[in-house]
Amino acid sequence: MLLAARSRSNARIAVEAGVHVNTVRTWRGRFADLGLRGLLDRQRTGRPPVFTPLQAAQVKALACQLPAETGAPLSRWSCPELAREAMSRGMVSAFTLHLDAMNHARSTVCGSTADGMGAGEW
Template identity: 55%
Template structure:
């Protein structure tokens, strides 16, 4: 006997052969789902089918009450019988639209984003999604692709070729010798001898020409759905210099702010670091 014949007999019989018995917990869960305002209409209808079937209603009676065909009632009755639970009332997985791009094409686009734009003979310092999409078409990876598709693929791998981080190469030929002295001091060593208890290692630096500005109006603190507001107008109060020193081994910071000495007291000094 085929499934179509079985469904037809179920819909024509006063009581279906797929009898449904609900536990108290299942009944409460189904009633709550049927009465919830956020439940999709198609799911709520399937819940009502199961509840009525559990009360002994036939497929024909349920179909007439809900305005659906008997085959629909028989299908959801069988699904619940096969696997009682809310997942049985969900839609089956569909294959969907076939993909336009192959996995190889996706990998080629990501590989292109990981190479500098100069390798593709482009006058660009770094890639952007539109430029990548145009270059993908130029290289023949695919015939058509949008910048949003490229951006979505790169986002999956956390690739951001439009961002960059700079660094510098050490060019001092005596870098190793100088670095060794600093590292020895951090290890409380000097010329192969340990430092005494009354000797300190201080790392000092200065921040010069800090603009001292006084806002014409006080700033407003941030609030709900509002960022901090800072008045654009200000008065100049000159510039200050901040000197700070850090005790390497005791983790203590020494800082000092002082007034600018008179012009007669200023002199050019060569600081040795």
């Protein structure tokens, strides 16, 4: 919105922000219609979250640790072992995350593992 306030065109804002012009058009329209409220995230459709934000943060933090740091006799986490550890610590009562979701969580939170393997390789 700051670039729009400087009278920049949607096309120029898109280039400067590295987004598609339609994205700029959408956000400018929301701001024009609703003011600052238009910039807030809207409620999304789809399946509701299985875990609370706190549970997700706890499991992600655990996934970022080497198993040896937690006392687990492993060189790296597998999804089933991570699930067992999270449940044994009372972080979650049921652990139904799909492997891709776990890989995504680990790669976006931790990057590579300490042994140099990427998240898609564990």
